Amino acid sequence: MRLLGVLAAAVLLPVTVQASETGELLASHLYAGSIGAGQAALAAGKDAGEPEACFGWAMLGLAGALEGLAQDFYRYGGTAPDTPAAAMLLGIGEAEPPVVLNPAPEALRYPALRTVLADFRSDLAAAQAAFVCGGADGADYVLPIDLLKARLDFNGDGTTAPEETLATVLLPLLGQDFVPDTAIAPMGKTKRKGPPVQDGTLGFDPADAIWLAGYTKLVGAQLDWLMAHDFEDFFNAYLHRVFPQAGLPMQGMDGVGSLVMDPDSDASIADIIAGIHTLNFSVIDKALLASIPDQLKQVTALSRRNWELILAETDDDREVIPNPDQTSLLDGMPVTAAGVAAWRETLDVLDQIIDGQLLIPHWRFAQGFDLKAYFDSAERTDLVMLLAGQDALPFLKDGPIADAESFAAGNAAFGDAFPNYAFWFN
Known part of the structure; x- marks a missing residue:
């Protein structure tokens, strides 16, 4: 969007x-x-x-x-x-x-x-x-x-x-x-x-x-990540909310009684709970899942190439993303030399995370989560159990863990607007 x-x-x-x-x-x-x-x-x-x-x-x-x-x-x-x-x-x-x-x-x-x-x-x-x-x-x-x-x-x-x-x-x-x-x-x-x-x-x-x-x-x-999994249980439990007249198992089951509020509201809450409960997808295409780190590295490589081309431009013709000498189409979101340098540094950090050289922090452990190991060897993805910690255990290892300092350049250049710039810059 x-x-x-x-x-x-x-x-x-x-x-x-x-x-x-x-x-x-x-x-x-x-x-x-x-x-x-x-x-x-x-x-x-x-x-x-x-x-x-x-x-x-x-x-x-x-x-x-x-x-x-x-x-x-x-x-x-x-x-x-x-x-x-x-x-x-x-x-x-x-x-x-x-x-x-x-x-x-x-x-x-x-x-x-x-x-x-x-x-x-x-x-x-x-x-x-x-x-x-x-x-x-x-x-x-x-x-x-x-x-x-x-x-x-x-x-x-x-x-x-x-x-x-x-x-x-x-x-x-x-x-x-x-x-x-x-x-x-x-x-x-x-x-x-x-x-x-x-x-x-x-x-x-x-x-x-x-x-x-x-x-x-x-x-x-992102689509490949989903397609590498079997998400049929989630489909059956929740997607009647997306396709309400397509004959899914829970179609029309909006409740005849109430638990907390009214039948419609309680049924909606129950479906959300069921959806969360079924966020437990078995991996059915290991090769496809294992291909995702390389795809993500292609994204960061394309972003670097994008900035090479942007910085070489000398015109100013309604640029989707401007260089520091061009006009930004987004009011309040200028592109500066410091911002470009910070974004390039951020791409380096992301590559380290994708490669498993820089680990993702987990609230429950002193060790970090190895994203590359997950993509290479996961048998299932249970988002609740990963967050709780039990399913993260196979992917924990010692090593440097990403923190605020890892993204210090981006935070300094963009401040609270860092996420907006990230969506814009890709």
Whole structure:
């Protein structure tokens, strides 16, 4: 969400970038919602390794991945209980979504959900590889794209209605605290000060291709962690709250009596407890779990490469992430030389944690938790027992343990905003 928020917040500066033929092609298909046709038009250039074509194909691929996931959730009547932001992103189940909740969802079973996640993961992997190509050595382009105009077919009906845009989803989600006052008002409203403008253009360049490659790799690693486990018990115990009409075992079991408050509230609390109780996943793909440290190291390597490209830039065309001499699109979040140096130092610390050279502290033990050993040899992941300590025992060892001093540079440069910068910088 913060990734999309950073992109949607780019309405502060006058447009200075000029579109190339590839940029115009990308924009036209993104704005029309014709993702497949756009990728087909760029496929030859992408296959030939042309960075601009690679970036355009990847951006459409990322849009297609999000569209496909939204359509799968709609197919099974998905919603996001008590999580309006996620529901609005998927266009389901909350006030003023792009599409309404599916009135006749299909039945959902655990293998089908794994297929949904696997398809999304595959789409992300394809986009990620093309983003890397878009940031190849020597690439030099700026593609102006107004992400707020991007259209997605959220409900899979074969059309993109006027309200099925990222603007409809993002602007109500982000609110006044994140979106600048000059942003277009969501759903025709005018809550913000000043005249609304219909422009959320960003100038995407090779550095942004690498940034997006890192983000898609990071999301993919998290999906791989989940897919390396069997989470069917959790699916049966809790996910009727996400897919309330898809025929899951506890559908409609909201209680006829009360324990503490009222039947609905007590049933909701009981489901949360059941969900926590079933956060005990056996590992079913050890090789996939063991691949995650390398994937995370690729993320940190891409972030280093991203900053090499950012620091080499001399223009100032609506930068997603600026260097210290460029203009930040986020009010109150300047990028300084000290901040860049601190982030690079933070990447070194993260690599040490991923490699098991720097251990994670555990509240119960003097020894540290070896993250690399967990990924390499875990037989199951019981989050409750890991927190309690019993399941952490096999992964404890002596050695340096990460503490506040390990992240002193980041804390000094960013202060309380460190998490926000981390989401932004990737």
